[in-house]
Amino acid sequence: xxxxxxxxxxxxxxxxxxxxxxxxxxxxxxxxxxxxxxxxxxxxxxxxxxxxxxxxxxxxxxxxxxxxxxxxxxxxxxxxxxxxxxxxxxxxxxxxxxxxxxxxxxxxxxxxxxxxxxxxxxxxxxxxxxxxxxxxxxxxxxxxxxxxxxxxxxxxxxxxxxxxxxxxxxxxxxxxxxxxxxxxxxxxxxxxxxxxxxxxxxxxxxxxxxxxxxxxxxxxxxxxxxxxxxxxxxxxxxxxxxxxxxxxxxxxxxxxxxxxxxxxxxxxxxxxxxxxxxxxxxxxxxxxxxxxxxxxxxxxxxxxxxxxxxxxxxxxxxxxxxxxxxxxxxxxxxxxxxxxxxxxxxxxxxxxxxxxxxxxxxxxxxxxxxxxxxxxxxxxxxxxxxxxxxxxxxxxxxxxxxxxxxxxxxxxxxxxxxxxxxxxxxxxxxxxxxxxxxxxxxx
Numbered sequence: 001x002x003x004x005x006x007x008x009x010x011x012x013x014x015x016x017x018x019x020x021x022x023x024x025x026x027x028x029x030x031x032x033x034x035x036x037x038x039x040x041x042x043x044x045x046x047x048x049x050x051x052x053x054x055x056x057x058x059x060x061x062x063x064x065x066x067x068x069x070x071x072x073x074x075x076x077x078x079x080x081x082x083x084x085x086x087x088x089x090x091x092x093x094x095x096x097x098x099x100x101x102x103x104x105x106x107x108x109x110x111x112x113x114x115x116x117x118x119x120x121x122x123x124x125x126x127x128x129x130x131x132x133x134x135x136x137x138x139x140x141x142x143x144x145x146x147x148x149x150x151x152x153x154x155x156x157x158x159x160x161x162x163x164x165x166x167x168x169x170x171x172x173x174x175x176x177x178x179x180x181x182x183x184x185x186x187x188x189x190x191x192x193x194x195x196x197x198x199x200x201x202x203x204x205x206x207x208x209x210x211x212x213x214x215x216x217x218x219x220x221x222x223x224x225x226x227x228x229x230x231x232x233x234x235x236x237x238x239x240x241x242x243x244x245x246x247x248x249x250x251x252x253x254x255x256x257x258x259x260x261x262x263x264x265x266x267x268x269x270x271x272x273x274x275x276x277x278x279x280x281x282x283x284x285x286x287x288x289x290x291x292x293x294x295x296x297x298x299x300x301x302x303x304x305x306x307x308x309x310x311x312x313x314x315x316x317x318x319x320x321x322x323x324x325x326x327x328x329x330x331x332x333x334x335x336x337x338x339x340x341x342x343x344x345x346x347x348x349x350x351x352x353x354x355x356x357x358x359x360x361x362x363x364x365x366x367x368x369x370x371x372x373x374x375x376x377x378x379x380x381x382x383x384x385x386x387x388x389x390x391x392x393x394x395x396x397x398x399x400x401x402x403x404x405x406x407x408x409x410x411x412x413x414x415x416x417x418x419x420x421x422x423x424x425x426x427x428x429x430x431x432x433x434x435x436x437x438x439x440x441x442x443x
Contacts, residue, residue, distance in 0.1 A: 035059050036159040042073055045108040049121035051078045055105045058159035060151050062133050063142045063261040070137055072130040072156040073105050075117060079124035082421040085169035089120050089414060090153050091129040092176030092183035097292035097303060098143055098256050099284055103136030104129060115404055115433050119411045122430055124422030130156045134260060140287035143257030144206060146347040149183035150190035170196045173418050177403045181205030185349035192355055198418040199357035201410050203403030204369045207377050210344045213247055214335055216370050218324050225323050235312045240323045243367040245308035248328045249293055252282035258343050270334045272327035278306050350381045357388040359413045361406045363397030407433035
């Protein structure tokens, strides 16, 4: 009997070792591994209502189907924790670029985010702000990849729950602007059956990039340019020039993002010869060192500025030409390239019913994501049977203004669908950002 017990013990021990070895050799999906990895203190900036700001590293499944590390900022409020734990709001940021230096956790906190962050923290919410896959961590950031953005958010939420435990209630919502609006809708789609997920806010959500570039932009920019020429607006200050430069920058980032999972894709092919070398600034030499969309310290090191400067030079040398005559994108290749078309179809948000409440904020003067594009997106969500989708047009607001102008409404939407349960109301001056320069100025 004693020998039998020893034999059984040895059998179980060897079986355990064998299974462990097999597990180590297996490429286990991120969801089956520990999501939380580590955290460090964020010290580049402050948010007055935050008790702490950490940079959390976590595991997620990347676009190659492999486990990869990503980072997110985690902001805890000074407000006393509710008995059942803090609720979470995931902030999904707008376009910054694909280079690691562009990651929000490697920079000062953007003023647009800070306005909402102060409001939410003052009410007692915890904020989790993912950098997204490949931003601040090795690998190319898959820009505007709906699945990647959603998994960046879902894995960050799971990592926060794993690490902070009972400090968190478990309920959460997502909020995003531009690329982040696209990401927030993607998050809502992927979290649709998650009972702890309570809804989404999407500000000027990126969508229908192909339609904007090939159909909407040419007519809209021609109209704007005609008005600017009539008013003798200098080239450097024309909205038409700035907007087309921005759209070309988006296209370059999109091409690099496709390369993240299609390494053989040559994104330079979608540009005409004059713009090919400019598009390469998006990727840099490694995919981790590309130029950021904007650069407040040195505009010449901004991706938009690279395109803008060349557009201005072209129009200066060719005064009889218009902004859309600039040889940027190769429209024929862009419209027919199978890889590009597959990307545009697979990563269009709002193609599936979303059962959670959705609040969409859109400026009517937005030239990056025009109002009719977002209106059609909302109508499609409603036609799919989504029970609670609201479109809030912000009259006269530009691409980056709308969500700031509606800061109080965004806050109220979150409180209505996921009350903070802290019995604290932020000061009205914090909530109402309608007079803030980010809302009233030209940003």
